[in-house]
Amino acid sequence: MFSHPGFDHVNDESMLDAHGSVLLILPILGFVGHLIYNKYAYGISSIPGPFFAAYTDLSRFLVVWGRRPERRHVELHKRYGPLVRLGPNCVSVSDPAAIKTIYGLASGYVKVGPTQRRLQPSLSRHLSKMTKGRRWLTTSYEGKQSSFYTVQQQAVSRDGHLLQGMFNTTDEQYHAMLRRAVNNAYAMSTLVQFEPLVDSTTTEFFKQLTRRYADRSDQICDLGEWLQFYAFDVIGELTFSKRLGFVEHGTDVDDIISNLESALGYFAVIGQIPMLDKLLMKNPIRMYLSRWGVINATSPVAVFAKSRMSSRLTGLEEKPPGTPWTKSSTDTSTRRRDFLSRFLEAGDKDPAFMTPERVLSLTSANVFAGSDTTAITLRAIFYYLLKNLHTLGALRKEIAQAETDGVFTRDDKLVRWAEANSLPYLGAVIKESLRIHPAAGLPLERVVPHGGATICGRFFPAGTIVGCSAWTIHRDRGVFGEDVDVFRPERWLEDPVRAAEMNQVLFSFGAGARTCAGKNISYLEMYKLVPAMLRTFDIQLAYPEREWKLDNRWFVKQSEFYVRLTTRGTRR
Numbered sequence: 001m002f003s004h005p006g007f008d009h010v011n012d013e014s015m016l017d018a019h020g021s022v023l024l025i026l027p028i029l030g031f032v033g034h035l036i037y038n039k040y041a042y043g044i045s046s047i048p049g050p051f052f053a054a055y056t057d058l059s060r061f062l063v064v065w066g067r068r069p070e071r072r073h074v075e076l077h078k079r080y081g082p083l084v085r086l087g088p089n090c091v092s093v094s095d096p097a098a099i100k101t102i103y104g105l106a107s108g109y110v111k112v113g114p115t116q117r118r119l120q121p122s123l124s125r126h127l128s129k130m131t132k133g134r135r136w137l138t139t140s141y142e143g144k145q146s147s148f149y150t151v152q153q154q155a156v157s158r159d160g161h162l163l164q165g166m167f168n169t170t171d172e173q174y175h176a177m178l179r180r181a182v183n184n185a186y187a188m189s190t191l192v193q194f195e196p197l198v199d200s201t202t203t204e205f206f207k208q209l210t211r212r213y214a215d216r217s218d219q220i221c222d223l224g225e226w227l228q229f230y231a232f233d234v235i236g237e238l239t240f241s242k243r244l245g246f247v248e249h250g251t252d253v254d255d256i257i258s259n260l261e262s263a264l265g266y267f268a269v270i271g272q273i274p275m276l277d278k279l280l281m282k283n284p285i286r287m288y289l290s291r292w293g294v295i296n297a298t299s300p301v302a303v304f305a306k307s308r309m310s311s312r313l314t315g316l317e318e319k320p321p322g323t324p325w326t327k328s329s330t331d332t333s334t335r336r337r338d339f340l341s342r343f344l345e346a347g348d349k350d351p352a353f354m355t356p357e358r359v360l361s362l363t364s365a366n367v368f369a370g371s372d373t374t375a376i377t378l379r380a381i382f383y384y385l386l387k388n389l390h391t392l393g394a395l396r397k398e399i400a401q402a403e404t405d406g407v408f409t410r411d412d413k414l415v416r417w418a419e420a421n422s423l424p425y426l427g428a429v430i431k432e433s434l435r436i437h438p439a440a441g442l443p444l445e446r447v448v449p450h451g452g453a454t455i456c457g458r459f460f461p462a463g464t465i466v467g468c469s470a471w472t473i474h475r476d477r478g479v480f481g482e483d484v485d486v487f488r489p490e491r492w493l494e495d496p497v498r499a500a501e502m503n504q505v506l507f508s509f510g511a512g513a514r515t516c517a518g519k520n521i522s523y524l525e526m527y528k529l530v531p532a533m534l535r536t537f538d539i540q541l542a543y544p545e546r547e548w549k550l551d552n553r554w555f556v557k558q559s560e561f562y563v564r565l566t567t568r569g570t571r572r
């Protein structure tokens with residue numbers, strides 16, 4: 001056979017070129033195929049949304065990365081209507097009527113969410129036969145795949161053991177048992193017993209503000225930061241009977257605020273592409289290094305909660321997870337009626353279920369879910385009052401009237417819960433602040449249950465991630481009125497029927513089985529602090545022409561909220 005060396009060379013080169021091209025083209029084809037699959041395989045291709053959102057979760061990842069997703073979500077719903085596709089398998093819903101459907105007690109929507117491919121049922125059944133039901137090949141929406149909420153489960157010990165708390169657990173049965181065991185601690189009827197714990201922090205808070213800022217023309221107070229110190233110390237008092245020292249020292253004790261902030265930023269962004277969590281925070285190598293003591297992967301919140309609990313309990317550090325701890329029998333503080341003592345009582349009733357680790361998870365959940373959120377709402381209350389001076393005037397008038405009527409019975413300027421509760425305008429201010437600036441700034445994701453569901457007249461296959469965000473729900477003009485962008489507490493007082501309707505869809509605390517456990521506690525804090533603060537100080541914006549800054553890392557945190565303080569009446 002004739003063969004010319006030059007030709008061989010040419011053939012080799014073209015073979016190589018062909019191989020190279022195939023190697024290049026195959027991944028491109030795979031990638032394009034993957035994008036097209038994303039667009040059509042989830043059965044929601046007709047839901048409108050930004051172009052790239054249908055093809056890749058990178059789209060919503062970048063929106064959250066930009067730190068103002070709540071603003072973007074409001075814009076998107078204005079443009080596309082009540083249903084917006086945020087990702088290949090993720091839909092944001094802004095119709096208030098959908099709250100009942102998605103979050104209703106018997107709705108069957110849960111916090112578990114798939115990130116792996118969800119196959120159409122027929123294809124899934126077929127593949128299941130082919131693979132003899134092996135799950136890893138036939139990914140379904142059931143099971144414990146990573147999701148927005150599992151990203152938030154953090155390591156509780158160096159061995160990488162994850163803490164399943166009330167807020168972040170995706171096991172609904174476990175959640176129901178946990179919540180049932182401690183529901184009493186959060187009940188309205190226990191609030192009165194918590195009052196002294198709130199009062200002691202409030203007294204210290206006013207003492208520090210007076211000493212550092214009041215009546216000093218050279219001193220500007222970062223009220224936003226101080227309200228955060230306050231909220232953290234209150235949660236410390238309520239949970240551990242131990243103020244954590246934020247207010248006394250005017251500083252971020254043990255860097256817990258900044259640590260929590262970083263964690264929240266991570267949860268928000270990585271929660272959009274949850275499988276990244278396995279490469280980053282829950283990377284097996286990272287966990288391995290932690291087990292070997294090279295790094296420490298334990299969550300700062302868990303470390304913080306553990307160290308606060310250690311003075312009340314012995315043997316916490318040494319025992320492996322799951323073994324009971326012993327209460328220090330000589331420590332009378334265990335009898336205090338704070339959250340920890342209530343959780344421990346639940347442990348006495350059912351030691352097999354309420355293990356030390358679960359008590360730790362409950363105390364951590366309080367710190368995680370109850371500090372930043374309350375600080376954010378308190379900031380919103382004061383900021384909007386100061387930006388809308390007529391509302392501040394109306395609230396001051398109500399407080400002055402209560403003063404004249406002898407409603408307030410304490411010798412200091414603090415206000416009892418029952419007294420504050422009798423102030424309707426105060427209630428309206430709090431509700432309006434919760435409406436206009438909800439703490440949680442992302443859709444609260446849930447998974448459409450078996451059989452699929454109809455939302456806003458559209459069918460969604462089982463496994464679709466759907467969620468409402470308070471930021472879009474609260475801008476529904478049908479429910480809240482045409483002036484949704486205006487801070488107007490009066491809307492809550494004008495018409496009782498309308499107010500009841502608004503109350504029904506106020507979504508700041510979520511809804512249904514996973515609604516905020518600490519809602520009553522946060523009302524207790526807000527109802528007590530706001531009138532007491534206004535009775536103690538005159539407050540003015542230091543820079544009335546400036547706006548605060550917002551940063552949405554799951555919770556929409558405000559900064560640059562500066563005020564001047566003047567003491568009212570006689571100093572205490």
Ligand code: HEM
Nearest residue numbers: 166167369370373374377439444509510514516517518522
């Ligand atoms: C104004 C203050 C607060 C706001 C706006 C708020 C908001 C929320 C929201 C939106 C959820 C539901 C999250 C979801 O569905 O994914 C939630 C859950 C939760 N919150 Fe709050 N919260 C506040 C204060 C508190 C306080 C003070 C505590 C503790 C004392 C607390 C403890 C919890 C817990 C334990 C959960 C999980 C409930 C469950 O899944 O059963 N929160 N909160």
